[in-house]
Amino acid sequence: MVSIPCPSCGAQVKLQSNLSVFAVCSYCQSSLVRNDLDIESLGKMSLPLNDVSPLQLGTEGVYQGKHFTLIGRVKKKWSDGYWNEWYAWFDSGEAGWIAEAQGFYSICFEVAHEDSILKITNLRPGQLYSFLEIDFYVADIKKNHIEFAEGELPYVGRAGVDSVSIDLNADVNQFACIDQSEAKTVFYRGFYLTFPEFKFQRLREIEGW
Amino acid sequence: MAAGKLLSNFQCPNCGSAVSLRATGISLSVSCKNCRSIIGVENENYKILSQFEASKTVTPLIPIGTRGEIESILFEVIGFLERTDHLGYHPWREYLLFNPYHGFRWLVEAKGHWSYVTMIKKTVFQKNSSGEIDYQGRSYSLFDEGSAKVRYVWGEFYWRIKRNQELVTKDYVSPPYMLSLEQENSEIVWSQAIYQKAEFIQKTFNIQQVMPYSIGIAPHQPCFWGTVWDEVKWVSLCFLIVLTLIHCFLNSLNTQSLSHTQSATYIALPKGAVPSKGAFGIQPIREKDVLNSEIETPTFELKNNFTGLEVGLWADISNAWVASTFELVNCDTDETIPLESEVANYNGYDSDGYWSEGSNRVSNTISSVPKGRYFLRADIDADPALKKFDYQIMIKDGIIPLFNLILALFLVLCIPIFAYWRKWSFEVERWSESDYSPFSTGED
Numbered sequence: 001m002v003s004i005p006c007p008s009c010g011a012q013v014k015l016q017s018n019l020s021v022f023a024v025c026s027y028c029q030s031s032l033v034r035n036d037l038d039i040e041s042l043g044k045m046s047l048p049l050n051d052v053s054p055l056q057l058g059t060e061g062v063y064q065g066k067h068f069t070l071i072g073r074v075k076k077k078w079s080d081g082y083w084n085e086w087y088a089w090f091d092s093g094e095a096g097w098i099a100e101a102q103g104f105y106s107i108c109f110e111v112a113h114e115d116s117i118l119k120i121t122n123l124r125p126g127q128l129y130s131f132l133e134i135d136f137y138v139a140d141i142k143k144n145h146i147e148f149a150e151g152e153l154p155y156v157g158r159a160g161v162d163s164v165s166i167d168l169n170a171d172v173n174q175f176a177c178i179d180q181s182e183a184k185t186v187f188y189r190g191f192y193l194t195f196p197e198f199k200f201q202r203l204r205e206i207e208g209w
Numbered sequence: 210m211a212a213g214k215l216l217s218n219f220q221c222p223n224c225g226s227a228v229s230l231r232a233t234g235i236s237l238s239v240s241c242k243n244c245r246s247i248i249g250v251e252n253e254n255y256k257i258l259s260q261f262e263a264s265k266t267v268t269p270l271i272p273i274g275t276r277g278e279i280e281s282i283l284f285e286v287i288g289f290l291e292r293t294d295h296l297g298y299h300p301w302r303e304y305l306l307f308n309p310y311h312g313f314r315w316l317v318e319a320k321g322h323w324s325y326v327t328m329i330k331k332t333v334f335q336k337n338s339s340g341e342i343d344y345q346g347r348s349y350s351l352f353d354e355g356s357a358k359v360r361y362v363w364g365e366f367y368w369r370i371k372r373n374q375e376l377v378t379k380d381y382v383s384p385p386y387m388l389s390l391e392q393e394n395s396e397i398v399w400s401q402a403i404y405q406k407a408e409f410i411q412k413t414f415n416i417q418q419v420m421p422y423s424i425g426i427a428p429h430q431p432c433f434w435g436t437v438w439d440e441v442k443w444v445s446l447c448f449l450i451v452l453t454l455i456h457c458f459l460n461s462l463n464t465q466s467l468s469h470t471q472s473a474t475y476i477a478l479p480k481g482a483v484p485s486k487g488a489f490g491i492q493p494i495r496e497k498d499v500l501n502s503e504i505e506t507p508t509f510e511l512k513n514n515f516t517g518l519e520v521g522l523w524a525d526i527s528n529a530w531v532a533s534t535f536e537l538v539n540c541d542t543d544e545t546i547p548l549e550s551e552v553a554n555y556n557g558y559d560s561d562g563y564w565s566e567g568s569n570r571v572s573n574t575i576s577s578v579p580k581g582r583y584f585l586r587a588d589i590d591a592d593p594a595l596k597k598f599d600y601q602i603m604i605k606d607g608i609i610p611l612f613n614l615i616l617a618l619f620l621v622l623c624i625p626i627f628a629y630w631r632k633w634s635f636e637v638e639r640w641s642e643s644d645y646s647p648f649s650t651g652e653d
Binding site: 049052081082103104106125126139169170173175192194195203204205207208209 | 212213214215216217232233234235237251253283307308309310311312313328330331335367368369395396397
């Protein structure tokens with residue numbers, strides 16, 4: 001764990017993961033970017049209204065017997081709503097992402113894979129796309145941008161950054177995602193799981209439930 | 210972090226009446242109870258998406274806001290849809306269930322039959338060799354292909370309700386499950402339904418009204434007799450094998466202590482030639498003018514208690530019949546057991562050549578004879594055309610009658626046979642609603 005001083009308010013911002021390059025100061029909500037030793041403030045980010053997720057920073061869970069804690073989140077907006085991507089930090093030092101949308105939960109991990117930008121751009125729903133020896137089918141393609149970020153992240157979660165998110169499904173609840181932004185194309189792979197399977201703890205309270 | 214708040218209220222941008230949201234921040238559209246407008250609620254800039262001009266008001270059986278627990282998850286009804294096929298002949302009703310932690314489920318009611326539905330995050334199903342699709346170890350058969358459109362809306366939804374939105378649908382069944390596909394352009398959504406009993410739904414959601422009367426058999430309704438059949442078929446087969454083995458075992462265990470054959474010649478005398486009593490040193494003739502029509506075996510002992518006694522009759526005849534009335538007499542108690550036997554043997558030539566029917570020999574078994582000393586008396590009656598023939602009576606003990614086995618087998622098999630018959634009629638009725646019935650001849 002490392003601590004960095006917030007350039008805006010001076011509070012110590014603690015980072016759990018040494019992979020994190022982005023953090024939001026929990027005192028003044030300033031977004032901070034860590035470039036080697038420099039810390040730059042990107043300004044404040046406000047929590048959107050009507051943001052109701054059962055997960056929150058500090059929520060703990062288990063995947064394949066390994067314990068993790070949610071240490072960051074990006075809320076992404078597309079034409080028909082929102083979804084959340086939670087940055088999950090495992091005790092073992094690994095990091096993954098838990099996507100949460102309309103009561104569906106998936107976990108995925110970044111995988112090393114490359115393909116031509118043109119091929120990825122030309123993918124359409126229903127199309128077969130095999131990578132790393134698994135046949136995936138394109139489920140949907142969503143243009144999106146970051147609406148909000150909190151906690152710490154392995155990339156700069158600047159609000160308004162556009163990207164295209166391609167969700168792929170396969171047999172036995174397998175899940176993959178290709179995140180294509182101006183900067184780079186990143187491949188993720190994982191599984192859909194049900195809410196109880198994560199054995200979540202320290203969930204957010206929801207009034208009336 | 211502060212507790213999340215899901216309830217909120219706003220004013221309908223069309224009519225100004227209060228509209229409440231139960232999944233604020235999650236729902237994308239809601240209907241105004243007053244003016245039937247569909248309002249987009251993805252942000253605070255509420256916009257009218259469309260107007261439903263329903264000719265009649267459909268009141269959901271389960272009111273919006275009702276909570277109930279299914280599979281130990283508490284759900285709240287937040288939306289209601291009435292949908293139909295594209296002709297509008299077959300409406301069905303869908304209730305959207307919501308839990309902020311577990312997400313969304315559906316409760317579907319069609320013709321009084323209920324289903325609990327979960328969306329599946331899977332886009333492609335592989336067909337197996339018989340054209341069925343496999344999912345989680347079950348094979349699903351195509352039941353129906355059609356289309357669906359929304360006819361009536363109430364409450365809120367996590368997508369934008371569109372007017373006149375028509376979807377292509379496909380249903381595959383493996384009772385009590387059904388896999389359904391809904392397709393709009395390139396977007397495919399699969400869901401899995403589980404059949405639910407109406408009483409369970411009524412209890413879970415505390416429904417006071419009379420539940421809709423269920424009509425016919427639902428595509429994925431489980432068949433009670435099918436379950437019985439599945440459970441008894443192997444057990445019955447085991448019984449069948451065991452019973453046959455017991456029969457063979459008992460047969461081998463019973464020692465055959467007796468095997469006796471007795472021969473005689475039957476002679477019909479010309480009318481009036483009644484011999485004087487005892488003239489031939491044999492038994493006298495009674496009313497009929499016949500010699501040797503009645504014979505008796507020597508006394509014999511049956512050593513096996515309640516064994517079967519096989520009584521055989523053989524007669525050297527052709528194109529005639531011979532009948533015998535037997536009496537098995539217990540020497541100690543004078544109790545008698547009667548038995549009737551008949552042999553008939555006919556043969557000849559016709560345009561097809563030689564033919565024959567019947568036999569010269571017949572065997573019958575007297576079952577469960579107590580052990581003791583017995584003799585057998587036979588009274589022979591014959592075709593009047595017969596003047597003279599040889600015949601034999603045979604007795605054999607230690608027989609386990611096949612009849613016992615057949616009766617036992619019948620008793621064992623009547624449950625599976627009945628279950629199979631009921632299952633079969635149930636399946637025929639179920640599939641009579643489908644264009645893909647495995648029972649249809651393919652002509653219609």
